[in-house]
Structures are given as C-alpha cells and as structure tokens.
Amino acid sequence: MEDIIITALTLFGAIIFLGFISKFIFEKTRIPDIVWLMVLGLLVSPIFGTETDVLFTATKIFAALALAMILFDGGLNMDARKTIQEFPRATMLAVLNLIFSMIVMAAIAVSVLGWDLLSGLLLGAIVGGSSSAIVIPLVCGLKIRERIITMLSLESAITDALCIVIAITLLDVISKGFAGPSEIAHGIASAFSIGAMIGLSAGFVWVHFTQELGRFPFSYRLNLAMILLVYAGVEYIHGSGAIAVLLFGVVLGNSATIGKFLKIKKALEVYEYDKETKTFQREVTFFIKVFFFVFLGVIVGMREVKIEMVVIGVILGVALLLARIIPAALSSMETDIGRDERRFIVMMAPRGLAAAVLAQMPLTYKEIPDIYASIFSDMISLVFVIILTSIAISIAGAVTVKEETEGAKKEIVSEEGG
Secondary structure, eight states, rough: OOOOHHHHHHHHHHHHHHHHHHHHHHHHOOHHHHHHHHHHHHHHHHHTTTTTTTHHHHHHHHHHHHHHHHHHHHHHHHHHHHHHHHHHHHHHHHHHHHHHHHHHHHHHHHIIIIHHHHHHHHHHTTTSSHHHHHHHHHHHTTTOOHHHHHHHHHHHHHHHHHHHHHHHHHHHHHHHHOOHHHHHHHHHHHHHHHOOOOOOOHHHHHHHHHHHHHSTTTTHHHHHHHHHHHHHHHHHHOOHHHHHHHHHHHHTTTTTHHHHHHSOHHHHHHHHHHHHHHHHHHHHHHHHHHHHHHHHHHHHSSOOHHHHHHHHHHHHHHHHHHHHHHHHHHHTTTTOHHHHHHHHHHOOOOOOHHHHHHGGGGGGGGOOOOHHHHHHHHHHHHHHHHHHHHHHHHHHHHHHHHHHHHEEEEHHHHHOOO
C-alpha cells in the first residue's frame, strides 16, 4: 500500500478517535468539545510534518459536504410552529448582527491590519454567525426560556446560510474581479430565491416519498444522497445550495406536521422514520465536525502564528461581542424579553463549525491573486483565536446565569427557612 494512503487512513482514524476523547472530556468539564478538538489539532500538527497535503487535497470536497450537513442539520431540528413564531425576531437579530459584525471587522482590519476593504468584509462574513451546536449544550440545564433558546437556534441557522452565501460571493469577487454593490446584492438575492424555491419543493416531494421508502431497511440514509443532489444541483444553476438544504431540512424535520397538512396517511410512521434520520444525521455531522476542527488546529499549527495575531484575534472577539449589543436590543424591542435575557443573548454567540469551514475556503480558490496569500494565512489564525474567544465569552455567560439562578434559589430557601 502506498505511503500516502497509509498516511491518509492513519489521519482519519486518529481524528475520529480524538473526536470521541473530546466528547468524553466535554461530559466531564462542560467545555465544548470543539475547543479540545482544535487544541488536539495544534498538538498533533508537528507529528505529521508536511503530510497535511493529503488533507489539503480533500479540503474543497469536504468543505462543500460540511456546509451542506451543517445547514441540513440545523433545518432538521427546527420546529415549524416555533420557527414561524420566532422567525421575524431571529431574522432581525441575525441580519443586524451580521451587518454590524462585518462593519466592525472591516474597520479594524483596514485600520489596524492594513487589509483591503474586501478582505475585512470577508473576515466579518466568516465570523458573523453563531453556532447552535455550541449554544444548545451550554444552555442545557440553565433556567432559560424556550423562546430564547429557539431564537438563538434560529439565528444560528439563518446566519450560517447568510455567512456562507456572502463569504462565497466575496471570494468570487476577489478571485474574478470587482463587482458593484448592486451586482453583489442581485447575486445574493437571486441565489437565495433559487435555493429557497428548490429546497422547499424538494422537501415536499421527498416527504411524500418517505411513505414508500420507509418500507425498506436503512432507507433514511437516502437522505444523505438527496442532500448532496439538492446542494450540487442548486449550486450548478448558481443558486444557494446552503439555503436549499436548510429549507429541505426544515421540511423533513417537520414531516409529521407536513404529512397531516398534505393529508398523507400514516403520518406517525413518517415521524418514526424521522427519528432514524436524525440519528444518522448526528453521526455524519459528528464526523464532519471532528475532521474540520482538528484540521483547523493542524493548519494553524503548521503556520508560524504571530503573537500579535493572537492579541488582535482576542480584540476582534471582544469587538464582536460589543457589536452584538445594538442588534440584540433592537430585535427584542416591544417583547417580553427582559434585560438579563437580552444580556444573555449578547453573550451567547459562540463561533463554530461554519466559521472554521469558511476560514479554509480561500485555500480552495486557485484564481485568487498572490497578494492575498499572506492575508488569508493570517485570517485562518485570527478565526481560530476568535472562535476560542467567543466560546470563552459564551461559557462565561452560561456560568453567570447558572450562578444567578443558584443564588436566587438559595435566597428563596433561606427566606422560607426564616
């Protein structure tokens, strides 16, 4: 067997093994597993030397697969009724937060780092969204209203789609030449509408066929094939594959409700089938998450990370927190969301898998001018630090809420005892 094959198999096996270890550590420490995955990637990077070329070769394929799985998983776990109720507020929070993040990141990148405006906006798009995969484990066990959790989860799914589409659009502009604001806006709107139309249509058709497919063993695995076909097909006609698989997931995740709406018989069986789908989806997402966060650590470990990049990365992470204050306030106006809950919303915006994947996307563009090589190299290091900083802030927010809740309980107990 060739050395490159042995190296590739060794890398994949080690990465999966490290993923299980990080999951175990998470259960013991409550620190999100992606932190340990990135740290482990840093630690193992010297062992593999220059053999990371094996992983670089597969980056473009795995990046597309990861984006598709991230968004499908987000849509699959959305409740249709709650989504409709919280969608306007979550959309406002997502859009405003992304806009403010891009403005702040671009301003700092241009004034401090000396980057061009497009690179600064690209950094803002990459780190402009939050990760529900980190938010949900952190809030588990906290006395937080379900409305807030739903709003944060929806925001994450929406910003994932927005960040992906905008980041890829900016990369296209950087690689192919300048396009005017109207052309960029038209391209994004067109991509979103095409993706939404095909994603919803494919979802409704697929729900109808689940009735027949459910008779065959392991038929739920065909969902993976459909996800890839929907994503690839929409991207081929220049639509947003991200939006398409997100809405495809929403339809499948609410198949029982949709089955009743369409008067499909045996709606309960469709629901049981959906539970198997979610189990398989979690397994696929686990593998992808493990691969990318360890890989991100390896990439950073293979580079000479400047100390100033670490400092600037922490500053950018804090700047993103401050940039979130106004969007959180505006999106919660005229609601029953209190000051403490608003503060929690501000702090609960950890960056995750989407940011990690998008940070590596520039490596897959051969047409990008050489002058951007050093910028994109520093960008990966900055995103790495920003992810860790944002997670640390979110952990602090969760701990604060937990301490306040426990303190309130003690006061009630002491008053009752008195």
